[in-house]
Amino acid sequence: MNxxxxxxxxxxxxxxxxxxxxxxxxxxxxxxxxxxxMLIFLEGEPGEALFFVISGKVKISMMTEDGREQILHxxxxxxxxxxxxxxxxxxxxxxxxxxxxxxxGMLMNDDLENYLRTNPDLALKVxxxxxxxxxxxxxxxxxxxxxxxxxRLASMLLMLAKDHGEDGPSGITIDLPLGRQxxxxxxxxxxxxxTRILGDFKKNKCIELDKQAITIxxxxxxxxxx
Amino acid sequence: MNxxxxxxxxxxxxxxxxxxxxxxxxxxxxxxxxxxxMLIFLEGEPGEALFFVISGKVKISMMTEDGREQILHxxxxxxxxxxxxxxxxxxxxxxxxxxxxxxxGMLMNDDLENYLRTNPDLALKVxxxxxxxxxxxxxxxxxxxxxxxxxRLASMLLMLAKDHGEDGPSGITIDLPLGRQxxxxxxxxxxxxxTRILGDFKKNKCIELDKQAITIxxxxxxxxxx
DNA sequence: TTATAACAATGATGCATATCACAATTTGGC
DNA sequence: GCCAAATTGTGATATGCATCATTGTTATAA
Numbered sequence: 001m002n003x004x005x006x007x008x009x010x011x012x013x014x015x016x017x018x019x020x021x022x023x024x025x026x027x028x029x030x031x032x033x034x035x036x037x038m039l040i041f042l043e044g045e046p047g048e049a050l051f052f053v054i055s056g057k058v059k060i061s062m063m064t065e066d067g068r069e070q071i072l073h074x075x076x077x078x079x080x081x082x083x084x085x086x087x088x089x090x091x092x093x094x095x096x097x098x099x100x101x102x103x104x105g106m107l108m109n110d111d112l113e114n115y116l117r118t119n120p121d122l123a124l125k126v127x128x129x130x131x132x133x134x135x136x137x138x139x140x141x142x143x144x145x146x147x148x149x150x151x152r153l154a155s156m157l158l159m160l161a162k163d164h165g166e167d168g169p170s171g172i173t174i175d176l177p178l179g180r181q182x183x184x185x186x187x188x189x190x191x192x193x194x195t196r197i198l199g200d201f202k203k204n205k206c207i208e209l210d211k212q213a214i215t216i217x218x219x220x221x222x223x224x225x226x
Numbered sequence: 227m228n229x230x231x232x233x234x235x236x237x238x239x240x241x242x243x244x245x246x247x248x249x250x251x252x253x254x255x256x257x258x259x260x261x262x263x264m265l266i267f268l269e270g271e272p273g274e275a276l277f278f279v280i281s282g283k284v285k286i287s288m289m290t291e292d293g294r295e296q297i298l299h300x301x302x303x304x305x306x307x308x309x310x311x312x313x314x315x316x317x318x319x320x321x322x323x324x325x326x327x328x329x330x331g332m333l334m335n336d337d338l339e340n341y342l343r344t345n346p347d348l349a350l351k352v353x354x355x356x357x358x359x360x361x362x363x364x365x366x367x368x369x370x371x372x373x374x375x376x377x378r379l380a381s382m383l384l385m386l387a388k389d390h391g392e393d394g395p396s397g398i399t400i401d402l403p404l405g406r407q408x409x410x411x412x413x414x415x416x417x418x419x420x421t422r423i424l425g426d427f428k429k430n431k432c433i434e435l436d437k438q439a440i441t442i443x444x445x446x447x448x449x450x451x452x
Numbered sequence: 453t454t455a456t457a458a459c460a461a462t463g464a465t466g467c468a469t470a471t472c473a474c475a476a477t478t479t480g481g482c
Numbered sequence: 483g484c485c486a487a488a489t490t491g492t493g494a495t496a497t498g499c500a501t502c503a504t505t506g507t508t509a510t511a512a
Contacts, residue, residue: 123346131309145414192461
């Protein structure tokens with residue numbers, strides 16, 4: 001029998017549970033290896049578990065009937081997802097796909113729900129997580145509605161830099177396995193437009209491009225596009 | 227000393243608390259009358275209370291620096307708002323303004339927090355509320371990113387009809403104190419565009435217009451615009 | 453390494469929707 | 483009920499971005 005409490009202890013949601021509780025919950029957890037492009041769950045499927053990223057990267061996205069994709073988040077180690085289905089027992093509101101090979105943990109809703117009921121601290125933690133998500137989602141709504149594509153892309157780059165960026169000598173580098181199309185699907189535009197705007201940002205010496213990596217070399221100037 | 231437990235009992239969030247708890251909480255509540263156009267709180271102010279609508283209507287909105295508005299929700303009797311600041315103690319993420327005269331109740335965060343800690347059921351209710359909000363926000367993100375203005379307006383009308391509509395002989399009537407500009411600010415477009423699209427919907431016999439009221443007379447046809 | 457497929461860049465064109473300007477209508481205060 | 487102010491409707495024009503078409507480039511596998 002595996003003991004996953006080492007993993008759980010690194011997830012902010014479960015941090016500072018007592019080591020006993022941690023062990024107890026970890027016994028209920030399942031951990032699987034996922035390769036790039038593997039699907040974890042599909043939008044609309046009955047939601048039966050809460051997931052957390054141990055390693056690798058995960059993209060959460062929604063589709064329209066005609067097959068166009070809107071990416072909601074890019075998640076990494078420590079992030080939890082599908083928390084809404086734990087609460088309301090509805091279907092998954094979005095799909096989860098692995099975009100960088102890694103390990104994903106899962107906890108069945110039924111198993112976890114008891115902990116929520118008896119452990120108000122954990123409930124509060126889930127609340128905090130959801131309030132953070134809600135704030136982000138509302139900002140996303142505002143930006144999509146009111147900003148042009150330059151503003152949305154600049155804002156997205158700054159966000160990705162904060163969450164996934166690595167500081168380097170020339171600036172913060174975002175090196176995610178995201179193609180132009182996926183970058184476009186993050187901000188509600190097209191492949192071509194992303195190419196053109198990135199070109200403009202580069203011309204203006206806000207960023208540098210190298211293969212799939214994007215380096216922000218002048219954050220202040222990039223912010224003028226917001 | 228007023229007893230507001232009659233009001234609280236009608237708020238889904240507090241329903242099925244014991245009548246004792248209800249009374250206890252209601253003693254902490256303050257109720258105020260608000261006239262149309264009065265501001266309840268402003269985006270960015272320190273968040274110090276949770277609010278609930280007893281009567282009247284409230285609009286929740288965010289602004290950009292240059293003064294453009296994005297409306298997030300239209301709320302009515304029974305709805306709770308500013309729940310995120312109860313959890314994360316940050317500033318209000320959006321402003322709340324009364325668009326139809328009525329009574330608004332408030333509960334200071336400090337007073338309520340103890341209840342959350344000791345009453346896991348209430349915490350779960352707040353969780354359910356937030357998960358509902360989050361699902362809605364994510365759908366809004368997807369629609370803003372992927373649908374055209376016709377689709378967004380059709381979808382907004384259907385939503386408003388569900389929440390605020392009244393069934394009548396010819397269809398569901400939405401009669402909210404919202405101008406064209408505000409309708410536009412709900413779906414990220416302009417006054418003029420809303421006018422034109424409503425005109426098209428009317429020409430296609432999806433809706434009827436009478437002063438500020440909008441009646442959906444052919445829901446099925448309206449849905450074809452989605 | 454070369455072959456082949458996926459992805460990215462670039463230019464030309466078109467369309468949806470913003471913007472602007474003004475007329476028409478409705479609303480709210482006295 | 484009347485008037486001023488606010489809101490709405492409507493046409494003309496502008497433009498940001500999508501779409502389409504093509505070429506160039508980068509990954510993947512034999």
